[in-house]
Amino acid sequence: MLVRELRRILPAASVIDDAESLRPYECDGLPAYRQMPLVVVLPETVEQVQQIMRLCHEQRVPVVARGAATGLSGGALPLADGVLLSLARFNRILAIDPLQRSARVQPGVRNLAISEAVAHLGLFYAPDPSSQIACTIGGNVAENAGGVHCLKYGLTVHNVLELKLVTADGELVTLGGPALDAPGYDLLALMIGSEGMLGIVVEVLVKLLPMPARAQVMLAAFDDLEKAANAVGEIIAAGVIPAGLEMMDGFAIRAAEAFVHAGYPVDATAILLCEVDGSNEEVSDHVALVRNLLLRLGATEVRTARDEAERVSFWKGRKSAFPAVGRISPDYYCMDGTVPRRNLARALTGISELAERYQLPVANVFHAGDGNLHPLILFDANQPGELQRAEDLGGEILELCVQVGGTITGEHGVGHEKLHQMCVQFTPAELNQFRAVKAAFDPEGLLNPGKVIPQPRHCSEYRALGPEARMAPSQRGGEGA
């Protein structure tokens, strides 16, 4: 019935409902959770999206939007009784305005494609999540994506000027605009990071920044994790805002080195990669300052990339750290908590204690400058119980982040994955307020229902387990996959 109606709106090839063709849509970048959707639609125009939403609204059918499906929290996990709306065909850059420094793009445009399209103008789009080759701007908006350079250049919310979105009842609304602000509530900021629960983004106006005249990266080796963590805060306290400030632990260093031969010191306990950019003079000043500081703070070695080739090589090791770890372990589970920088060492120690208790190795590769941890839990899904143990360990790591003053997700989103931890981070009244915000946009609860905001019953059950019971994997509540 619904499928027949959808075929009236869209060409036959844009409506998929046979099991074999639906299969690729059953999960996103977190394959631990899988669900076949009722039907997949691939609209090509804003009008088609509006028609689909009107139809689904009329029939009270839930809709999950999907970009490139690189998300790591199960945010684009389909619903068995719902429509999966893919924005893959919205893949055009509509306009570039060099003087105004903005680009108008469709949501299915890949993140990196924007920077590539404006490079000849000396401009770039700043947020650069690790998946930037594949992930799309629509998904970046849904997750408020960050990346290596957000310490200096901000997150998606700081780099988007305007969104056009289709509401749950099919209306087209514009939030923000080409000016620096818009009248009324800052709904643009609210929409960014709302994980597809408030509207379907169909057009994005992004801000472009001038490419820095020069960038220089330094690699500092440490024989002690705490010294490295301490250096992070000291660099920033010295008045330098690095373009990127990343940390890798020994496990990650060795995995990356074995994989891409970046020239990393494999006997180090931790390394920091610190990139400074700006004018030629500024970079020279900052390199000297940071170098001396790092040595004074106990770095066993500080290397400044001699040329562009070495700079690229230093970063290549960092960027390939996830696949490098993937090479040595059958499976890995990537976490995403943020802690205040001053508690980095405490969080890392806590993580290694938890890893010990769960008997699973954890590698750490992360955005140290903004305290955004990405512990990688290594496991083997073919060993009975290991996936569950990895998930339990992950959940505890996130709760540890909350305990030390941080948050359960810095840039991957809550999605389906972190519903339990939302109950830990927020009070029932706060969760209720989130539900009211959702209802203001989507009173019938048709957009990506069940994600991000746990139901009150879910939380009361989870809280009732108590901290002791929650630690026992066998007794953990939850819906699983």
Added chain:
Amino acid sequence: MSGAADQTGPLQQQVAEACGSGTPLQIQGGGSKAFYGRPAGAGKPLVVTGHRGIVCHEPKELVVTARAGTSLEELEATLAAEGQMLPFEPPCFAPGATLGGAVACGLSGPARPYRGAVRDFVLGLRLINGRGEVLRFGGEVMKNVAGYDVSRLMTGALGTLGLILEVSLKVLPRPEQELTLVQERSEAEAIEQMNRLAGQPLPLSAACHDGLNLYLRLSGTDSAVQAARGLLGGEMLEKGRDYWRGVREQTHGFFCDDAPLWRLSLPSAHPPLDMPGRQFVDWGGAQRWLISDQPAATLRRTLERAAGHATLFRGGDRTGEVFHPLSPALQRIHRQMKRAFDPLGILNPGRLYRDI
């Protein structure tokens, strides 16, 4: 510090009582921006100035958390002592301006196009909603995507969605060097040049045009600022700091006028607007001040054609809509959002728009 006090309890009680009786509340801070927005109607005053004090400032974290009644003066002095600053340069307009008022009004100074607006630096806050519940959103960390971004939604909402109790802000190190260059330019030339320069890797931190001259502020390391100065040329302005303070605080001569003052927000590269009245171009072209007696409707039509919007900032007829009217679809979302936070409509009703 002197007079620091946590009044969360009494404030919550007052909101809860008002909620019980359906009594509208008029949130009052330092009163420095009482002129802004639509006039406060009848309602019981809810005074926040006693809820003050810096809760936490960790210089290495680049984060400061303070209660809403803390004066901007105290906050800025605390940051300056550690070589830091509020990057968005909030205007005070009068002594006694508070942090809560700065965030609720969402106003940013000359650095806005280059460093960001208030909302860009809000990391988290605590608030009391219209049901009298104390809620906390966001936090003290740079990256946080757990739940909706309610903290930024509060910025510029003029207290109509919640009483802001406490705000955590990202702060930045003060630049080592700062100087201002002056060049004689027509308005059209200045707008074009400001936009061109913003697309180049220069340590630009403010750019305005007063009708005769273009003013460019450079901030950064001494070496970077001197190099850019050589590249750009122009006269160096003495007392550059005072000049920009005048622009931010509206003590600059341009603003000394009793006629209505409009704030026009539009795409920065838009050519000069041909309108009756006097204009001052700030924010590299993206914010233009207009002193004019033109009817609101005519003015707003012009701004809509320019893809911008107009706010009646000071003076004029404030009984109508002061902020640019919203499209019907957006109006509906605004009403629903108001209801989501303040179902009885007791928080600053009518201050932002007549019906919310």
